[in-house]
Amino acid sequence: MRTVTFFLVGCLLAVVIGCQAPYAEEIRALKRDKKQLQTQLNKSESEIEQFKKQAQVLSGLKPQVRLENLYNLQKIKLTRYTGLYDKNKDGKKDQLIVYLQPIDQENDIVKASGTVDVELWDLNKKDGQAMLGQWHVEPGELKKLWSATMLIINYRLAFDLADKIEGLKDPLTVKVTFTDYLTGKVLQEQKIIKP
Numbered sequence: 001m002r003t004v005t006f007f008l009v010g011c012l013l014a015v016v017i018g019c020q021a022p023y024a025e026e027i028r029a030l031k032r033d034k035k036q037l038q039t040q041l042n043k044s045e046s047e048i049e050q051f052k053k054q055a056q057v058l059s060g061l062k063p064q065v066r067l068e069n070l071y072n073l074q075k076i077k078l079t080r081y082t083g084l085y086d087k088n089k090d091g092k093k094d095q096l097i098v099y100l101q102p103i104d105q106e107n108d109i110v111k112a113s114g115t116v117d118v119e120l121w122d123l124n125k126k127d128g129q130a131m132l133g134q135w136h137v138e139p140g141e142l143k144k145l146w147s148a149t150m151l152i153i154n155y156r157l158a159f160d161l162a163d164k165i166e167g168l169k170d171p172l173t174v175k176v177t178f179t180d181y182l183t184g185k186v187l188q189e190q191k192i193i194k195p
Helices: 002-059 063-068 139-145
Strands: 073-078 083-085 095-104 114-121 131-137 146-148 153-160 172-180 186-193
Touching: 073 172, 073 186, 095 114, 095 172, 114 139, 114 153, 131 139, 131 153, 139 146, 139 153
Parallel strands: none
Antiparallel strands: 073 095, 083 095, 095 153, 114 131, 114 172, 146 153, 172 186
16 A cells, blocks of 8 residues: 555656646746846836936926027038049049038037938039939938048048949039938038039
8 A cells, every 4th residue: 555655646746746847947938038027127217217317407498598509500511522533543433422511500510410412413414314323321321421530520421423424524513412300401512523
């Protein structure tokens, strides 16, 4: 009888242990998930507190004071270095480089966030053939193109021309449109590039 009892108790223990084994991995996975979710929650709560502090500071400012203290773009300028260049040194101009300076009300160059649209025109060609190329630069890409040296501060945008200009004889026109994301202003400037 004891042997049967030991056998039954052993079988019962085997069943209980066997049932717990598949759940042990699930329990460990749930604990890992819980820890990750707790970390994300703590980070989110910290960000919410930071946003609350920012909102409190901003709500205490008068609307006209807030805007007066931010830059206010007045114009954009294409520097004299804007032009066509021979990128691969084969004797042909194969790259358009645009040096763009956003300028504020104090006549200072500012790193403004926005989009840039660039068009290259040969105004001596017939309708429908005058536009040689156009490009669009998004804000995320634009901020990487900011350049500041001792001599010049600007965005430097480079565009491959491939075979868009062959036998360059006539002046070309570069037209740039800058859309400022802070104020919504759309500013334009153009420059003639001589061969």
